[in-house]
Each structure stands twice: as structure tokens, then as C-alpha cells.
Amino acid sequence: MLAVLDVVEWQTILDFETGKETAEKSALAAMAQELLKRNRYPGDMHLESISWVTNVALDLYRSYSPQFMFLSFSKPFFSSVFEGADDVKWQVLLTLLFSRINHFIETTRMTPVVIGTGQMVPLKGYINLSTLDSLACGGGMIPRFAGLYKPSAGDLKLVRTHEHIETVKTKEEIIELFGNNEEFVRRLPDYVLAAREGYAFKTFGAIARPVHKIPARNMEVPVFTPLGEVNSITEIAPLVLKNLETQKVVLIVLEGIGQDDFLMPYAVCSNSLDWYDYAPGDGQYLTIGSGRHLASHSYFPGFKYYLDDSKEKKYPLSAYFNKYVPIMIGHSFKGKSAAVGSRSVLTHMASGADISVECFARGLYNYGTIAILKDQA
Amino acid sequence: MECAYCPRRCLLQNNVPGTCGAYYAEQGEIKEKYPHRWTVMYAVHIESVPFYHAYPGSRSFLFGSSGCNLDCAYCSNAYVAKGDPSDLFTFNLPPAKLVDLAQKTGCHNIVFGINEPLVSLPSLRELAVEAKSRNIPMGCLTNGYMSEESAREISALFSFINVSLKSLSNDFYRDLTGVLSVQPVLDSIKYFSERNHLEITTPIIQGINDDEIEMMADFIAGINPAIPWHVFRLLPEYKMKDHDYPHIMHINRKLEEVRKKLPFIYFSNFAGSRWVNTLCPQCREIVIERINFSGCGGKVVDYKLQGNRCPFCGGGVPIHGQKVSWNSMDEDYRGG
Numbered sequence: 001m002l003a004v005l006d007v008v009e010w011q012t013i014l015d016f017e018t019g020k021e022t023a024e025k026s027a028l029a030a031m032a033q034e035l036l037k038r039n040r041y042p043g044d045m046h047l048e049s050i051s052w053v054t055n056v057a058l059d060l061y062r063s064y065s066p067q068f069m070f071l072s073f074s075k076p077f078f079s080s081v082f083e084g085a086d087d088v089k090w091q092v093l094l095t096l097l098f099s100r101i102n103h104f105i106e107t108t109r110m111t112p113v114v115i116g117t118g119q120m121v122p123l124k125g126y127i128n129l130s131t132l133d134s135l136a137c138g139g140g141m142i143p144r145f146a147g148l149y150k151p152s153a154g155d156l157k158l159v160r161t162h163e164h165i166e167t168v169k170t171k172e173e174i175i176e177l178f179g180n181n182e183e184f185v186r187r188l189p190d191y192v193l194a195a196r197e198g199y200a201f202k203t204f205g206a207i208a209r210p211v212h213k214i215p216a217r218n219m220e221v222p223v224f225t226p227l228g229e230v231n232s233i234t235e236i237a238p239l240v241l242k243n244l245e246t247q248k249v250v251l252i253v254l255e256g257i258g259q260d261d262f263l264m265p266y267a268v269c270s271n272s273l274d275w276y277d278y279a280p281g282d283g284q285y286l287t288i289g290s291g292r293h294l295a296s297h298s299y300f301p302g303f304k305y306y307l308d309d310s311k312e313k314k315y316p317l318s319a320y321f322n323k324y325v326p327i328m329i330g331h332s333f334k335g336k337s338a339a340v341g342s343r344s345v346l347t348h349m350a351s352g353a354d355i356s357v358e359c360f361a362r363g364l365y366n367y368g369t370i371a372i373l374k375d376q377a
Numbered sequence: 378m379e380c381a382y383c384p385r386r387c388l389l390q391n392n393v394p395g396t397c398g399a400y401y402a403e404q405g406e407i408k409e410k411y412p413h414r415w416t417v418m419y420a421v422h423i424e425s426v427p428f429y430h431a432y433p434g435s436r437s438f439l440f441g442s443s444g445c446n447l448d449c450a451y452c453s454n455a456y457v458a459k460g461d462p463s464d465l466f467t468f469n470l471p472p473a474k475l476v477d478l479a480q481k482t483g484c485h486n487i488v489f490g491i492n493e494p495l496v497s498l499p500s501l502r503e504l505a506v507e508a509k510s511r512n513i514p515m516g517c518l519t520n521g522y523m524s525e526e527s528a529r530e531i532s533a534l535f536s537f538i539n540v541s542l543k544s545l546s547n548d549f550y551r552d553l554t555g556v557l558s559v560q561p562v563l564d565s566i567k568y569f570s571e572r573n574h575l576e577i578t579t580p581i582i583q584g585i586n587d588d589e590i591e592m593m594a595d596f597i598a599g600i601n602p603a604i605p606w607h608v609f610r611l612l613p614e615y616k617m618k619d620h621d622y623p624h625i626m627h628i629n630r631k632l633e634e635v636r637k638k639l640p641f642i643y644f645s646n647f648a649g650s651r652w653v654n655t656l657c658p659q660c661r662e663i664v665i666e667r668i669n670f671s672g673c674g675g676k677v678v679d680y681k682l683q684g685n686r687c688p689f690c691g692g693g694v695p696i697h698g699q700k701v702s703w704n705s706m707d708e709d710y711r712g713g
């Protein structure tokens with residue numbers, strides 16, 4: 001696999017598996033270089049990041065003619081989390097978001113599957129785990145789940161009686177619910193904690209930026225598609241795959257959008273497995289993209305994000321992922337596929353597309369854009 | 378009473394903090410406003426801090442507090458450096474607890490970054506005692522704008538230090554950081570260079586300090602040409618968030634001209650950088666290969682030095698501490 005990196009006025013081609021510069025070239029890489037030059041990423045917090053996704057997607061649609069496309073929009077999520085957007089700004093954002101999506105669908109005539117990742121709610125407070133005797137790890141920007149490692153009896157008593165912690169599960173209970181994929185089990189914490197709605201964990205690994213909203217406990221999320229009934233986020237990938245035999249399909253993920261803000265006719269589908277509800281981030285993206293629950297993706301919230309990051313780790317441009325599990329729609333579908341997203345790494349991880357174009361933003365800093373190209377393309 | 382931590386010499390009054398917001402006076406004593414209050418704690422590659430010539434390959438426990446004694450118009454961490462600390466969530470961790478956490482996360486060393494260590498000096502003093510008792514080295518990033526007394530103390534607490542040298546010009550410091558003179562920074566650099574492992578980082582702002590690259594290289598070479606120099610492609614934020622990002626080839630052309638003066642120049646803060654490897658100053662072979670996979674990220678992927686010697690020609694490359702492997706301190710690492 002190759003990665004074309006565009007740092008505004010400078011480009012380089014990397015071997016995606018090692019992260020090292022390579023002299024290898026391909027027609028697709030040349031196409032990606034031109035495409036990235038034409039479409040600079042405005043930054044995570046810019047409203048134009050919405051149009052950036054559809055502009056690049058239309059550009060790719062014209063230049064590559066994919067049968068399957070995957071688009072992700074993270075701006076609503078970032079606005080809710082970091083700006084606590086006021087009503088007027090939020091309505092402007094929603095109007096722009098849905099008008100750009102409609103424009104894309106009308107222009108390409110692709111059949112859409114549009115899913116919102118769920119409602120956001122104001123942050124009520126933090127659950128501080130740094131005072132425990134044991135190590136606690138959160139995951140993602142605003143963790144609603146945390147992992148506990150070798151907790152003392154005192155720690156367990158504390159978390160089990162904490163008024164803002166809803167659930168405490170053992171590793172065995174997680175395995176029973178999700179399955180026992182070896183890699184998944186290896187990374188599981190000894191205990192997993194789930195916060196009550198409105199609360200997030202603060203512990204080692206947490207970010208310092210002030211936060212306004214966090215994902216709600218979304219047991220269901222809105223979905224729109226003319227392709228048929230969707231009962232669960234795990235049914236989306238099989239539905240898309242089945243229909244790709246006869247038509248062009250675009251799967252669109254709207255982060256931070258729940259039923260209150262979904263400006264399309266929608267049905268609701270399950271976003272959970274028993275007590276566990278998916279929050280925007282890797283687990284939800286990969287489950288939507290593959291149709292398989294978390295265990296297939298090897299990571300559960302609260303894992304030690306740093307453990308596998310040795311010098312031998314593969315795919316250094318894919319954050320903590322060290323494997324490219326070939327179970328996404330873009331892997332199973334043998335026709336042409338392309339993805340565009342403003343949620344960086346998750347775009348290529350969740351799509352498995354021949355070509356994935358994504359922002360190269362880290363911690364909201366805009367380092368440019370990247371296109372990831374699968375070998376067979 | 379006058380605060381002696383930095384040359385601003387703020388007049389502190391009862392319960393009225395100085396410019397950095399970190400100190401106030403109470404009953405004739407200078408007090409730290411937020412002792413042992415930390416805003417972030419991460420396990421990171423030491424190269425991403427960045428330190429390229431100290432404990433290569435190690436896992437650093439990176440932490441920070443809030444506040445700063447400078448007011449850099451382009452600050453990329455303004456939400457912790459310039460925000461009101463009372464708006465930020467902080468971990469209240471006494472020294473033993475923080476060092477415990479560093480050990481539980483398998484870190485080889487502890488590094489204060491994110492904001493300026495000077496604003497948490499009394500807490501860091503206590504932390505250093507605890508870390509030393511457990512043989513854990515400590516390092517820090519600093520803007521270097523401090524009094525002689527503070528430089529002495531920082532030098533004693535931290536064995537490896539990275540100073541941000543933003544410019545050599547008083548005008549730059551006056552217009553863009555809010556202080557009158559660069560001299561205290563230059564003095565700190567000189568002081569640390571004689572006592573500590575020192576690396577220097579320069580954030581480049583296109584059109585503002587890129588013309589100083591050669592002068593800064595001369596200044597560093599005049600102190601010690603073996604000092605590693607990290608030239609940082611700054612993405613301005615805060616009051617300068619609309620300013621252009623530096624152009625990589627433009628900056629690199631200027632760096633090429635001065636590489637003869639300084640053998641260890643690194644150019645990063647963008648993924649895919651070609652300028653993050655260490656070359657042997659004698660034979661120019663790559664002796665430490667790194668990749669930069671994130672913005673400020675980076676890690677060692679191939680380490681060829683034998684001791685501090687080039688395996689190709691035997692030339693010396695200064696390295697502080699030993700090369701270690703990422704998981705060597707992690708008792709829970711089970712491979713995979």
C-alpha cells in the first residue's frame with residue numbers, strides 16, 4: 001500500500017506499512033497527488049471542512065468512477081465538543097451539511113445510506129480516576145468508557161459505588177458479550193467502566209482542551225436509506241454489499257448528529273450490543289464499516305494505547321492500529337471503491353476503499369491531507 | 378514582594394498573582410497557586426517531545442500544568458498555556474502518585490512539556506526528589522526565559538532540557554512574546570549547555586523569523602556544534618491563527634546552507650519529514666533512522682550506533698543515556 005501525503009506545498013509518497021518514504025509510483029498515486037493539490041483541507045474547526053469532503057468526493061467520483069463511496073463528516077462532532085456551538089451557528093452548520101450531502105447525491109445519483117452517530121449532550125462533569133491505586137486508561141477524546149488494570153479492593157469498591165459510574169464489567173463479562181478473538185482479549189483491561197450519560201472519565205491519556213458536549217448514551221441512531229430496513233448498525237455493511245451488485249452506493253457517516261438534527265426522513269436502528277452503546281470513534285466506525293461488533297476489530301475502549309507502539313509496529317500512519325483487518329465493505333467488494341473523510345485515520349480503516357482521502361489532522365492541528373491507496377488498485 | 382523566578386520580576390501582592398498567573402504572595406512568602414495540579418499525562422516516544430539524542434527509543438511520561446510567563450502570539454497550546462487554569466480540569470497528584478503512574482505505564486523517564494515548567498517550579502522540586510529516589514531521569518521543555526537562580530534550579534532538577542529559541546532579536550521577543558529581551562534565554566542556553574544534556578527547538582514562522590536561521594545556527598555552533606537543533610514547522614494558533622504555515626522547501630533550503638555548521642539539524646512537525654534521521658557527522662551514513670508519523674510525532678525505527686560510535690567509521694555521536702526498547706519497563710507487555 002502507498003500513502004500520498006500532502007503538507008500544503010510539499011508532497012511525499014510513503015510505504016504505508018512502514019511509514020518510510022518510497023520511490024514507488026503508480027497511476028493512482030499520480031492521480032491522488034493532483035487531487036490533493038486541488039483540495040487543501042481547511043482544518044477541523046472550519047465550516048468549510050464540510051464542503052471539503054463533498055468537493056473531494058465529487059472530484060474523486062469524476063476521476064476514479066467508483067461504484068462504492070464512503071464519506072465521513074466530523075465537523076458537527078468537533079463543533080459540539082469543542083465549541084458548544086450556539087443555536088444559530090448550529091443551524092447554519094446543519095443546513096450546510098445536509099445541502100452538501102443532497103448536492104452530492106443528486107450529482108452522482110449514487111444510492112445513499114446516511115447514518116448519524118448519535119445525539120450529543122452537555123458535559124455534566126468528569127469522573128476523576130487518577131486518584132485510584134491502579135492504572136486507569138481512558139480512550140479517545142472524551143472517554144465514556146475506561147479500563148482498569150489490576151485494581152485494588154478499595155478501587156473496586158470506589159468505582160462500584162461511584163454515583164456517576166453506571167456499569168462496572170469484568171474482562172470475562174466483556175468476552176462473554178463480544179466474543180474471544182485473541183487480539184481483542186489480549187488488549188482487554190481487567191475491568192471496564194461505563195459512565196452515566198453526561199459524564200466522561202478523566203485519567204491518564206485524557207486531553208486538556210475544554211469540552212462542552214459529549215456523546216449521549218445512544219442506544220439507537222438515525223439512518224436514512226431507500227435500500228430497505230436497517231435494524232442495527234451491523235446490518236448496514238451487508239445491505240450495502242448486497243446492493244452494490246446492482247447499483248452505486250454511498251455510505252455517509254455524520255458524526256455528532258442524532259435524531260434531533262437529522263434533516264432527512266429517517267428510521268432508527270440499534271447502536272448497541274446489550275448494555276454497550278457505540279460512541280463516535282473507532283469502535284462505531286469500524287462496526288458500521290464491517291457489520292461486525294467490536295471483537296473483530298481487536299480494540300475495546302480503555303486499552304493501553306501505547307503498548308503496541310514499538311519500533312516494529314506496522315502502519316504507523318494509522319494511529320494505534322497495527323493491522324489492516326480486511327473485513328470492511330471496500331475489502332469485500334471487488335469493484336472500485338473510494339472514501340473521503342474528515343475523521344482522519346478512521347476513513348481508511350472503516351472503508352477499506354481502493355483510495356481513501358482524509359485530512360491529516362491530529363489533536364485539531366491541521367497537518368495537511370493524505371491519500372491511502374490499496375495495492376490491487 | 379518581587380517574584381524572582383523570571384526577569385519579569387512581578388510585584389506580587391496578597392492573593393494577586395503575577396503575569397503568569399502561577400504565583401502570589403502570602404505573609405511575605407511566594408506561593409504557588411496550583412501546586413501539584415497537572416492538566417495532561419501521556420505516555421509518548423521521547424522523540425516526539427522532541428529529544429533525539431537523549432534515551433533513544435524510550436517511553437516518556439509527558440505531563441504539564443497550565444500557565445506561562447511568556448505570551449507568544451502564535452502559541453499552539455494556548456488553551457493550557459494561556460487559558461484560565463480555573464477553567465481547566467486538573468489532576469491533583471502528589472509526587473509519589475505521579476511517579477507511581479509513570480512506572481505503571483512502563484515509562485523510562487518523566488518529561489515536563491505542554492507549558493512552561495517555571496510556573497510549577499516548587500511542585501517540580503518535590504517531584505524531582507521523588508523521581509530521583511526511584512532512579513527515574515527527568516527532562517523538560519522550557520522557553521528559557523528565567524532568572525539565573527531559576528536556571529540553576531531547573532538545571533539541577535532536570536538532566537535533559539530542550540530550550541525553545543524563537544529568535545535572536547529583542548524586537549521579536551518584545552512584539553511576539555511580550556517580554557523586552559532575548560538575553561535571559563541566551564543566558565539559560567549557555568548555562569544548560571555546560572551542565573545538562575541540551576537540545577534546542579526553534580519554531581519557524583514564515584516571513585517572521587526564517588531569515589534568522591543562519592544567525593541562530595551560528596549562535597548554537599558558537600556554544601557547541603554538537604547541540605541537536607530541532608527546527609519546527611510552526612502552525613500558528615492563538616492570536617496568529619490566520620498566519621501562513623511555513624513552506625517546507627523554502628525553510629529546508631535555508632537549513633541546507635547551515636548543515637555544515639551544525640551536524641544535528643532536524644526539521645519536523647509534519648508527517649513524512651525526510652529530515653529526522655541522525656547522520657554520522659564524519660561519514661554521513663544514517664546511524665539513527667526515525668519516522669515522523671504524526672505532526673510532532675516521531676520514533677526510532679532503526680538504531681545502528683554501537684555505544685556512541687558510528688558502526689561505519691567509528692565517529693562519535695553524542696547520546697545522553699542508553700538506547701532502550703519501548704516495552705522494556707512494561708511488566709504487562711505480552712507481545713503480539
Ligand code: SF4
Pocket residue numbers: 380381382383384385386387394395396397398399400445446495496
Ligand atoms: S514567574 Fe510569573 S509571577 Fe514570577 S516574575 Fe515570572 S511572570 Fe511574574
